Amino acid sequence: MSHTETHERSLLGFWIYLMTDLLSFGVLFATYAVLSPNTAGGPNAKELFSLPFVLIETLILLTSSFTVGLAMLAVFKQAKQQALIWFGVTFLLGLTFLGMELYEFNNLIAEGASWERSAFLSSFFTLVGTHGLHISVGLLWMAVSMVMIWKRGLTPFINSKLTRLALFWHFLDIVWIFIFTIVYLLSYV
Amino acid sequence: MFKSYLLGFILSILLTVAAYLLVVNNMLSQGVLIIVILALAVIQLWVQLIMFLHLGQETGPRWKLISWISTASVLLIVVIGSIVIMNNLNYHVPSDQEIIENEGIHQSH
Amino acid sequence: MFGRLSLEALPHEWYTLGAVVSLGLGGLVAAIFLSKKKLWGWLWNEWLTSTDPKKIGIMYIIVALLMLFRGFLDAAMLWFQQAVLNGTSYGLSADHFQEIFTAHGVIMVIFVTMGLMFGLMNYIIPLQIGARDVAFPFINSLSFWLYVAGAIFLNLFFVLGGDFSSAGWLAYPPLSGLEYSPGVGVDYWIWSLQISGLGTLLGGINILVTILKMRAPGMTLMKMPMFTWATLCSMVLIVSTFPLLTATLVLLSLDRLIGTHFFTSTMGGNPMMYVNLIWMWGHPEVYIIMIPSFGIFAQVVSTFSRKKLFGYSWTVASLIAVTLLSMLVWLHHFFTMGAGANVNAFFGIMTMIIAIPTGIIVFNSIMTMYQGRITFGTPMLWFLGFVSTFSFGGMAGVMLSVPAIDFQVHNSLFLVAHFHTMAIGGALFGIFAGFSFWFSKITGFKLNEKIGKAAFWCWIVGFFVSFVPLYVLGFMGATRRLDQYDPSTGWQSLFIISFVGLLIIATGAFLQVLQLIHGFLKRNENKDLTGNPWEAEGLEWSTSSPPPDYNFAVIPGTNKIEEFHMPKNTPIGIYVSGFVFLVGFGAVWHIYWLTALGIIGAIICVIIRALDEDTEYKVILK
């Protein structure tokens, strides 16, 4: 089996995996849409979220999606140094995004608005939390990939895995668009 | 390739900030605003799918595009189906209003 | 330190002790046999760590048959209680009875039919499309071992915990919530489905990509055998709906573990949302089981009538129609939950519309027999059994899809008879047909036809004797899942008839086991030398029986022997499922450090596998 054939096949397999992940997020979105009015007498969305903070988060994640694209351009040009730099920038942006999210969660829990307070908060924490979990998996994967690039250089074997990493990162930004719109923007409408 | 990433990046920023400003300054009426920001989100989705994920530019049978379309339709069935069904069912949950009216007032048929 | 695990979780009732003793003895005998014959190494290197889809397929079938044995025992206990022990004092306790039908449901749907289906697919699909292996061999081994981990979770309560979920095979909250089921039972149920569901999802992606990307040159989509088409549709359904199951089970387990309020009755939770979400996966799941049988029957009927399948493109179009429509009908499982008349009518009509493509598929299989040369091999008998049962089952299904009728017969024994007709008459008969059709290809020796036909007659007669009374009981207003009913209703006589039916089915199953043993002992006399004992069409029949590890020396459609790579065996699949098992075990017993250990272990194994570059060996054929 030639190398491009295996690369092509694992790319399609990974793409279909991303589609199944999207469907799991679909269930979380449907649960959020159905349960968000049920605040059980507790605080509702408008009182809890600060839009400017979330806008910054969104722009950071968007930029990281752009820089991972640049990293892939460097990979195709076999520019190992450049690829490492751009992956590093993407990693830092992703880390800041995660940090901001954990900061926001911490404030909510400190205010007593934890996932145990109401069905709305349960569905909020689970939807945004699952996205945050996926970001952490992406960051771990990126860290391991950067070590691989540094030690083994840009071989076809590693390039094929980096394509899938970039695909995964872009996919997380797509899911975040809808979290930003449906969870945060719609709460202020 | 660089151009497609850059274009996708700029377009996405514009779409995000546009939706943000619309909501924060409360420019449109509620119903229209919901539709507009959802539309902006869907546009940004397509922009990123084409510019970042290069959807539809595969050689040979386009399995990625077909699996994306089938997943998107299942997603719509799941989300919209749930909302429609749960609202139809919830029609009978006594809303706050109904409970306030009933508080202690015994309805005799 | 050990969460809620304590000494009194050890078995202390007659049925848990009995099970532990029998399982223990069985394991001991096997261990002694293996050590005496020094086969442990062989077992580990040749089978357990294998990435050859044929070996994985055989292992799937073995585990599924073991689970079929246990599921059948559960069914016998349920029916013995309803037929004989009703009204007496020494019947099963309500709780124990409910645990048995919950386990019976999960075993039969998830572990028997899916297990046997994946077993047949792993073995036959690569052969049918002219490929040497599946797309992702390592993931194939991983999904098998996740399936096994799920099966272990299903039986673990015998050893630790003493009770399984008693909330039915789909465990509706609030009954399955913390308030009404505080024990470990429902957690065992969740993790058994979650882990095997993960395995099924990975298996689904694997076989889907295999069919899409690895067909031999020249085999376009419209030239694929019908079993491959049916598998493709079934895999599309798995990939579209198993993520919904994973997400819904995560929500239910969060409700039980960290106190979220998705499906609780208080604090804004909505149990009806669970019913809605679980059936979005639930209904397509029963189609996932049913559709491959359509493919098997189409191939069996065309082989035994010596004719090409009638209306090939119509059957393919109908299979696709059934696949798409099956995701638009789930509300017919809860017409009676208070939905409006229009919503009920819409989902009822959508459910009926599925009967049209299904009718066309069955019609095309029947028309294949027209002006044919029909020989009645065992697979053909299973097909005739399928038509005679599936038509009644389908009729009952359309009746159930009319909302006004469903208000009467929902959750009645009429419904139970309906889905057993579809599951046994449709899916299980399809698997038996496939099993007897491809048995000689898998093992290299033919089974005795006479015993096979006797087994079929026991199954079909037993089926009607046991399930026609259930239809009648449904019309008498008998509801399902009753461990006790008052004798004044006069139902006992009908329950006794259906228990007799079960005994006839049991003889059929016994004959099948006999057929296997007899076939194995006499394997040298009826070796399958030609590779195509039924003179059937299809690439799988062009190889020897059993085919070599690499299936085809020359890929059909190409003409030169080239060197190729085959995947090495790897134990990583076992280690990852072992760690995932620890994650589940820690969650069930609230031993959170064990869950964390399991997660870290699984991640490390995946990384080791990802960094491993030499996972294949070169094969040079002279």
Place this chain on the structure above:
Amino acid sequence: MKLNFELFNPKGFISEQQTDLIITVVALLLIAVIPALVLTFTFAWKYRASKQSKFTPNVSGNTKLQLGWLGFLILIIISVGTLAFKNSHALDPRKPIQSEKQAITIQVVALEWKWLFIYPNSSIASVNFLQFPEDTPINLEITADAPMNSFLIPQLGGQMYAMNGMKTSLHIMANEVGDYRGFSSNISGEGFSGMKFTARASSDRDFNAWVETARISSGSLNYNELAKPSKNNLPTTYLVAQTDLFDSIVMKYGEPIHVR
């Protein structure tokens, strides 16, 4: 003992229409199922190998036949579909039954493994026993203080789920005097098989007499005591002082008012 085929022995306004519907739908579907079975076994018999009858191995399709069979199936499904649509509205459990007699409201509460029936007009309640006059529309308001149950009296009409914090409704009317078997048809825990009750349709005079004796002879209802899990409760009647008992049970799980 005489076997009672409850679905074909309807005694209620709704259940009669449901029985007719079952019979028509079965008849319609048999039009498609019987030919398929007859076709299968005649082909199997006529074209068996030993009979050496006509053999056309290459015939593998005939579009006219496919379209014919497709049209035939569509016709049947259209007829069953219109029946389903009409009856989904006609027999909608939430639609009150029209009758010149005054409807009676009975409030149904599914508890852990027994049924509580509250008569708001006469402020009495009864466990696992329900009585109402014949030919009178009964408006049932159903809720639960237990896992999901399903209220069903096959001989009078369809079933409706009983759920915590939710008020579902069901309308039935008995056409004949008699005792009818009622039960829960959704698994709700250990005592599920004991969730049985008798629904007695009687003349107006007997119904009023029953209410009177209940009002005189029964003790007052202590709801929290009754709500404790118990199995196979014997039919008993209670006096109910609290007028909005049913709504308070629904509100127990309902949405607390937004206190911000």
